[in-house]
Amino acid sequence: ASLAWFAVGSALGLLLTWEPVRAWAYGFGGRPALVHVHFQLVGFVTQMIFGVAYHVLPTLSRGAIHSYFLGYLHFTLVNAGLLVFGAGFWWGERAGFLLPGGGALLFLGFVFFLYNIGRSFGRA
Numbered sequence: 001a002s003l004a005w006f007a008v009g010s011a012l013g014l015l016l017t018w019e020p021v022r023a024w025a026y027g028f029g030g031r032p033a034l035v036h037v038h039f040q041l042v043g044f045v046t047q048m049i050f051g052v053a054y055h056v057l058p059t060l061s062r063g064a065i066h067s068y069f070l071g072y073l074h075f076t077l078v079n080a081g082l083l084v085f086g087a088g089f090w091w092g093e094r095a096g097f098l099l100p101g102g103g104a105l106l107f108l109g110f111v112f113f114l115y116n117i118g119r120s121f122g123r124a
Contacts, residue, residue: 001043001047001075001079002043002044002047002048002050002051003044004043005039005040005042005043005044005047005082006040006043006044008039008043009036009037009039009040009043009044010040012032012035012036012039013036013040015032016032016033016036031089031090031091031092032090034089035086035089035090038082038085038086038089039082039086042078042082042085042106043082046078047078050074050075050078050113053113053117054071054117057117057120057121058120061120061121063120064120065116065120066115066116066117066119066120067116067119070112070115070116071116073109073112074109074110074112074113074116075109076109077105077106077108077109077112078105078106078109078110078113080105081102081103081104081105081106081107081108081109082102082106083102084098084101084102084105085098085099085102085103085105085106086102087102088100088101088102
């Protein structure tokens with residue numbers, strides 16, 4: 001998922017370099033740039049950190065992940081939240097609940113990650 005977000009965020013960034021004036025003319029303002037930044041930062045960087053943490057931390061704690069279900073739930077919530085969050089930034093004021101809803105999904109996914117990793121270390 002991290003690499004997919006990197007590809008989507010990079011493509012959006014490339015599009016913004018080719019057509020920056022058109023994005024402003026259509027009334028999007030700087031919102032496509034915000035979508036690009038969040039896809040790169042939360043989508044690529046943060047998900048890469050999650051993947052490395054799920055791979056390395058159980059080895060360090062000499063145990064297994066506390067709950068694979070919470071891992072899948074975390075993964076699903078973060079990816080769904082990022083899609084909704086990106087849509088909220090893109091459409092701005094017309095988005096209504098998308099921005100806070102996506103942010104809530106992201107936050108809930110982050111909480112599940114922290115809980116799952118914390119419990120995994122508690123088993124050692």
